[in-house]
Amino acid sequence: xxxxxxxxxxxxxxxxxxxxxxxxxxxxxxxxxxxxxxxxxxxxxxxxxxxxxxxxxxxxxxxxxxxxxxxxxxxxxxxxxxxxxxxxxxxxxxxxxxxxxxxxxxxxxxxxxxxxxxxxxxxxxxxxxxxxxxxxxxxxxxxxxxxxxxxxxxxxxxxxxxxxxxxxxxxxxxxxxxxxxxxxxxxxxxxxxxxxxxxxxxxxxxxxxxxxxxxxxxx
Amino acid sequence: xxxxxxxxxxxxxxxxxxxxxxxxxxxxxxxxxxxxxxxxxxxxxxxxxxxxxxxxxxxxxxxxxxxxxxxxxxxxxxxxxxxxxxxxxxxxxxxxxxxxxxxxxxxxxxxxxxxxxxxxxxxxxxxxxxxxxxxxxxxxxxxxxxxxxxxxxxxxxxxxxxxxxxxxxxxxxxxxxxxxxxxxxxxxxxxxxxxxxxxxxxxxxxxxxxxxxxxxxxx
DNA sequence: TGCAATTTTGCATCTATTGCAATTCTGCAC
DNA sequence: GTGCAGAATTGCAATAGATGCAAAATTGCA
Numbered sequence: 001x002x003x004x005x006x007x008x009x010x011x012x013x014x015x016x017x018x019x020x021x022x023x024x025x026x027x028x029x030x031x032x033x034x035x036x037x038x039x040x041x042x043x044x045x046x047x048x049x050x051x052x053x054x055x056x057x058x059x060x061x062x063x064x065x066x067x068x069x070x071x072x073x074x075x076x077x078x079x080x081x082x083x084x085x086x087x088x089x090x091x092x093x094x095x096x097x098x099x100x101x102x103x104x105x106x107x108x109x110x111x112x113x114x115x116x117x118x119x120x121x122x123x124x125x126x127x128x129x130x131x132x133x134x135x136x137x138x139x140x141x142x143x144x145x146x147x148x149x150x151x152x153x154x155x156x157x158x159x160x161x162x163x164x165x166x167x168x169x170x171x172x173x174x175x176x177x178x179x180x181x182x183x184x185x186x187x188x189x190x191x192x193x194x195x196x197x198x199x200x201x202x203x204x205x206x207x208x209x210x211x212x213x214x215x216x217x218x219x
Numbered sequence: 220x221x222x223x224x225x226x227x228x229x230x231x232x233x234x235x236x237x238x239x240x241x242x243x244x245x246x247x248x249x250x251x252x253x254x255x256x257x258x259x260x261x262x263x264x265x266x267x268x269x270x271x272x273x274x275x276x277x278x279x280x281x282x283x284x285x286x287x288x289x290x291x292x293x294x295x296x297x298x299x300x301x302x303x304x305x306x307x308x309x310x311x312x313x314x315x316x317x318x319x320x321x322x323x324x325x326x327x328x329x330x331x332x333x334x335x336x337x338x339x340x341x342x343x344x345x346x347x348x349x350x351x352x353x354x355x356x357x358x359x360x361x362x363x364x365x366x367x368x369x370x371x372x373x374x375x376x377x378x379x380x381x382x383x384x385x386x387x388x389x390x391x392x393x394x395x396x397x398x399x400x401x402x403x404x405x406x407x408x409x410x411x412x413x414x415x416x417x418x419x420x421x422x423x424x425x426x427x428x429x430x431x432x433x434x435x436x437x438x
Numbered sequence: 439t440g441c442a443a444t445t446t447t448g449c450a451t452c453t454a455t456t457g458c459a460a461t462t463c464t465g466c467a468c
Numbered sequence: 469g470t471g472c473a474g475a476a477t478t479g480c481a482a483t484a485g486a487t488g489c490a491a492a493a494t495t496g497c498a
Contacts, residue, residue, distance in 0.1 A: 019444075019495070047484065058447045063486065097432040134361075135354030142357065145395070156431045161404075165396040166418040167426050173392020176364070177384040185380075199385040206425030207386050212375045213316040238464065238475080245476095266453065277478045282455065445494070452487085462477070468470085 027065050030055040031075035038073070039122045043130055070136050073123055080111040081140065085147050097155045101167065102200055104148050105175050109196065112179070113187060128183055145172040174203040246284050249274040250294035257292070258341045262349055289355050292342055299330040300359065304366050316374045320386065321419055323367050324394050328415065331398070332406060347402055364391040393422040 033054035037046040048069055052059040066072045084107045091100055114120060127133040149168035153159055181195045207213050252273035256265040267288055271278040285291045303326045310319055333339060346352040368387035372378055400414045426432050 017496080022495090023445090044484095048486090049484085060448070060487095061446055064445080067486090069485065094435050096435050098426060101426065101432075131358065135351075135358055138357035138361065139350065139354055142353075142395075145399075152432075159429075159431045160417075162396075162400055162414045162417050163421065163429050163431065165400050166393055166421045167429060167432060169392040169394075169396030169399065169418075170389050170422060170426060171392070173388040173390070173395070174385055175388075176361075176392070177381075177388030180364075180388065181381055181384050195381045198379075198381050199388075202382065202385045202425070203389060204425045204427045206421070206423045206428065207317060207320065207389060208423045209425065210378075210382050210386060212378050212382070213320075213371075213386060216313050216315050236465085241464090242476085263453095267455090268453090279456095279479070280477055283476075286455095288454070439498100441496105441498085443494100443496085445492100447490105447492075449489090449491100450487105452485105454483105454485085456481105456483080458480090460477105460479080462475105464475075465473100467472085 023065075026055070026057065026061075027075070030057065030062060030065050031072055034072045034075075035122055038126060043073075043126055043133075070132055073126055073133055074136060074140065076120070077112060077123065077140070080114065081108065081144070084108055084111045088147070088151055091151075093155075095155075097152060098204060100151065100155060101148065101171050102204075104151065105171055105200060105203075106196065108144055109175060109178060113182070113192075141172055141176060144175075145169055148172065170203055174199040242284075245274070245276065245280075246294070249276065249281060249284050250291055253288075253291045254341055257345060262292075262345055262352075289351055292345055292352055293355060293359065295339070296331060296342065296359070299333065300327065300363070303327055303330045307366070307370055310370075312374075314374075316371060317423060319370060319374060320367065320390050321423075323370065324390055324419060324422075325415065327363055328394060328397060332401070332411075360391055360395060363394075364388055367391065389422055393418040 030051065034046070034051045037050055037054060041050075048062050049059050051069075051072070052062050055062075062072075066075070084104075088100070088104055088107065091103065113124065127137050145168045148171055149164050152164050152167060156164075178192070178196050178199050181199075182192055185191060185195075202210060249270065253265070253270045256269055256273060260269075267281050268278050270288075270291070271281050274281075281291075285294070303323075307319070307323055307326065310322070332343065346356050364387045367390055368383050371383050371386060375383075397411070397415050397418050400418075401411055404410060404414075421429060
C-alpha cells in the first residue's frame with residue numbers, strides 16, 4: 001500500500017486484491033460447509049471442528065472469519081442486508097420519506113426470505129427453532145431499525161429525534177409482524193404480499209385505522 | 220414451623236408450601252449475589268463459580284435455578300413481566316382495545332425500567348452493553364408481542380390474524396423505540412413520559428400522521 | 439529472490455453447560 | 469418419634485465454544 005503508480009483501477013466494483021479474493025473464497029467455504037453440515041446433522045450436532053474440517057481450515061481459523069458459531073448462520077443474510085443498506089443510502093433524494101420506508105421494509109424482508117441462497121430454507125428453519133439464533137436474528141432487526149432511522153434523519157433533517165426513532169421502530173415492528181405471520185402461515189409469495197401490504201397500511205395509518213380495534217367489544 | 224393447626228389459609232396469594240418458599244429464597248439469593256458481583260467486577264469477570272460461592276450453593280445448583288448465566292440478569296424483570304401479563308389478562312372486558320394496548324405498553328415499560336429492584340440500574344446498564352444480553356432482552360420483547368397479540372385476539376374475536384400480529388408488532392415497535400430513545404437521552408421520568416406519549420400517538424395514528432414524513436424533502 | 443506483512447495454525451486455557459449418580463434434605467404417614 | 473418416598477443439592481466428568489499467544493506458513497511486492 002505504498003506506491004500508487006497506476007494503483008487500483010478505482011472503478012465501480014471495489015476491485016479487491018487477490019488476497020481479499022481468497023479470503024472471500026475461504027469465508028464462503030466455511031459458511032457453505034457449515035450450512036451443509038447443519039442441514040445434514042443438525043446445528044448442535046455439528047461442532048466447530050467439523051465445520052473447520054469440512055472447509056479444510058483449522059478450527060482456530062474459523063474464529064478469524066466468524067466471531068461465533070451462531071454468526072455463521074447469518075453469513076449470507078448479513079451480506080444481503082449490507083447490500084440493501086447500501087442500496088437504500090442511494091435512493092432518489094426527492095422521494096417522500098414514507099415511500100422510502102415502505103421500500104426499506106420490502107427490501108429487507110426480501111433479503112431475509114429470498115430464495116437466492118442455496119440454503120435459505122435451512123437457515124430460516126434453524127433460526128426459527130433455536131432460541132439462540134432467534135436472538136441473533138432479532139439483533140439484525142435492531143440493526144435494521146437503526147439503519148432506517150439514520151436514513152430518515154438524513155431525508156428529514158428537521159425530524160424530531162423521538163419521531164425518527166418511533167417511525168423506524170414501528171416500521172420494523174410491522175416487518176417483524178410479517179415474519180411472524182409467515183412463520184405460521186407458510187411462505188407463499190402471494191399471501192406474503194397481501195400480509196405485507198396490510199401490515200404496511202397499518203404502519204402508515206395507525207392502529208386507529210383498524211376498525212375492530214376502535215370499538216368496544218360488545219361482551 | 221410446626222403448628223399449622225388451622226393449616227394453609229387458602230387465601231388469594233397462592234400460599235406456597237415451605238419447600239417452595241425455600242426455593243424462592245434460594246433463587247433470590249442466587250440472583251442477588253449475581254447482580255451484586257456483576258456490579259462489582261463486571262459481567263464476564265464473574266463466573267458461575269463465583270456466583271454460586273457467593274450464594275452458598277454449588278455451581279451445579281445454579282443451573283437448576285437458571286438455565287444460563289444470561290438469564291439470571293433477567294430474574295427480576297421476568298417476575299415483573301409475568302405480573303404485568305397477569306394483570307393485563309384481567310382487564311375490564313368492555314375497554315376499547317386501543318386503550319388496552321396503550322395500557323400494555325405503558326405497563327411493560329414501567330416493569331422494565333422501574334426503580335423497584337435494587338439493581339435495576341445495573342441490569343439496564345449490563346443489558347445495554349453486552350450484545351448477548353441485548354439479544355435476550357429482545358426475546359422478552361417478542362414474548363411481550365405475543366402476549367399482546369393474544370390479548371387482542373381475545374378482545375376482538377373477529378380480528379384478522381394479520382391485523383392482530385401487525386398491531387402487536389407495531390405496538391412493541393413503538394415500545395422498543397421509547398427504550399432506544401431513553402437509552403440515549405437518559406431516564407428522567409418527565410421526558411420519558413413525553414417520548415412515550417409521542418410514540419404511542421404515532422402508533423395509533425400511523426407514520427402518515429407525522430407531517431415531516433409526508434413531504435418530499437426540498438433538497 | 440528475499441523481505442515484510444498477513445494468515446493460518448497449534449496449543450493451552452477458561453468457562454459455560456449438561457448428564458449422571460451419589461448424597462442429603464424435607465414433608466408426611468405411621 | 470421413626471422411617472420412607474420424593475425433591476433438592478452436590479460432585480465429578482466430559483463436551484464444546486471462545487480467546488490469547490507465539491510459531492510456522494503464505495503471499496504480495498520491491
